[in-house]
Amino acid sequence: MILTKYRTCISGDDSLLHMEHAANCNTAFTSSNTRHTTTFRAELHAHLNGSLSTKTLRELHGLQISHSDSGDATWNIWEAVIEHGQKRTLEECFQVFGIAHSLTTTPTAVYKAAQDVIKEFADDGVVYLELRSTPREVPGIMSKAQYIQAIVDAIQDVADGRILVKLIVSLDRQQGKGPASETLDVILAAHYQNPKIIVGVDLSGNPLKGLVTDYLPILACARNAGLKISIHCAEIPNPDEAEKILDFRPDRVGHCTCIHPLHGGSQELWNKLLKSYIPVELCLTSNVKCGTVESYKKHHFIHLFTARHPIVLATDDKGVFATSLSEEYMVTADSYNLSREQLWQMALSSTDYLFASEEEKNNLKQMFLQIKQLSDVNK
Ligand SMILES: CNc1ncnc2c1ncn2[C@@H]1O[C@H](COP(=O)(O)O)[C@@H](O)[C@H]1O
Numbered sequence: 584m585i586l587t588k589y590r591t592c593i594s595g596d597d598s599l600l601h602m603e604h605a606a607n608c609n610t611a612f613t614s615s616n617t618r619h620t621t622t623f624r625a626e627l628h629a630h631l632n633g634s635l636s637t638k639t640l641r642e643l644h645g646l647q648i649s650h651s652d653s654g655d656a657t658w659n660i661w662e663a664v665i666e667h668g669q670k671r672t673l674e675e676c677f678q679v680f681g682i683a684h685s686l687t688t689t690p691t692a693v694y695k696a697a698q699d700v701i702k703e704f705a706d707d708g709v710v711y712l713e714l715r716s717t718p719r720e721v722p723g724i725m726s727k728a729q730y731i732q733a734i735v736d737a738i739q740d741v742a743d744g745r746i747l748v749k750l751i752v753s754l755d756r757q758q759g760k761g762p763a764s765e766t767l768d769v770i771l772a773a774h775y776q777n778p779k780i781i782v783g784v785d786l787s788g789n790p791l792k793g794l795v796t797d798y799l800p801i802l803a804c805a806r807n808a809g810l811k812i813s814i815h816c817a818e819i820p821n822p823d824e825a826e827k828i829l830d831f832r833p834d835r836v837g838h839c840t841c842i843h844p845l846h847g848g849s850q851e852l853w854n855k856l857l858k859s860y861i862p863v864e865l866c867l868t869s870n871v872k873c874g875t876v877e878s879y880k881k882h883h884f885i886h887l888f889t890a891r892h893p894i895v896l897a898t899d900d901k902g903v904f905a906t907s908l909s910e911e912y913m914v915t916a917d918s919y920n921l922s923r924e925q926l927w928q929m930a931l932s933s934t935d936y937l938f939a940s941e942e943e944k945n946n947l948k949q950m951f952l953q954i955k956q957l958s959d960v961n962k
Pocket residue numbers: 630631632633676680715716717718753755787788789790815818869873899900
């Protein structure tokens with residue numbers, strides 16, 4: 584009740600974030616492990632179709648068979664999730680996304696997928712979410728514009744005000760220059776209609792396929808149109824490509840797994856990353872389960888953290904990798920023996936790297952500091 588007075592307006596269009604919720608999550612955390620208390624988390628790297636829970640997959644499957652005679656799915660639900668302790672190859676991980684893709688083939692299904700994912704992140708205490716997704720066309724059923732609109736609708740319909748959500752539209756590095764340029768036209772049209780929601784463009788997809796250089800001119804057009812850019816960088820060793828990505832100066836980069844000399848990069852590349860100050864989105868569980876990093880304790884997190892480089896923890900694909908943002912904070916804290924204060928600092932600094940407006944960033948930061956004060960008092 585006393586917390587109600589902290590209810591804060593965080594966005595220009597009067598979205599409200601409820602600090603009670605964050606404080607409640609805090610209680611849930613502290614009861615299990617005091618060291619792992621950070622109540623204010625921003626998720627900046629979450630792919631929609633990789634984030635679907637098994638509950639959502641089951642419901643989407645039910646929706647699909649009730650609308651067609653296509654019969655039962657050819658996959659089992661356990662194939663869609665890589666559980667704790669399991670690992671797959673990168674190639675196998677990319678096959679798993681096909682399961683979710685086979686279920687998000689209509690605007691109704693995409694809308695439901697986005698709504699469920701947003702709610703699940705909010706339930707986990709995430710107060711700011713940048714969801715990303717690759718628009719897909721299903722001939723006769725869904726255009727790329729309708730795909731994007733379905734997610735925008737889901738974001739606009741988020742009812743409870745616990746979470747502020749933005750959309751980053753992804754280009755798949757495998758799709759080819761022509762289709763990617765067409766997708767960009769669709770993205771720009773949608774961005775002009777919804778400038779406060781569609782805030783960025785991401786380049787993702789299987790790092791074993793396609794050439795990043797094919798897409799940099801397209802990303803430059805997106806940047807000229809006012810969109811922020813995030814690029815998946817060096818998930819596998821490819822120093823030439825990583826160098827070109829860093830030279831492009833995206834607003835953020837994902838993973839940067841193979842940049843450090845001990846992880847398949849080079850001292851030169853590592854220095855270039857550090858000098859750039861480009862914030863890195865780090866997804867520990869994703870990297871460990873895809874086998875691009877040997878274990879949590881051998882993650883390149885520690886090199887970036889020690890060098891005080893801007894970083895933000897993220898889930899990547901919470902459904903496929905069976906994780907959550909709170910678990911990512913916990914496993915990082917456990918693996919590197921981080922203090923409560925270090926976790927708070929990491930969560931606080933992430934507010935500097937959001938693709939939100941300056942006003943939204945400042946409001947979130949203020950809220951963060953107020954929550955931290957309350958949390959310190961209750962310690
Ligand atoms: C594991 N590391 C990763 N590296 C690169 N791209 C990834 C990825 N995880 C997910 N994606 C990209 O996101 C798509 C699924 O969500 P959307 O259909 O866009 O919502 C995948 O098909 C891939 O292109």
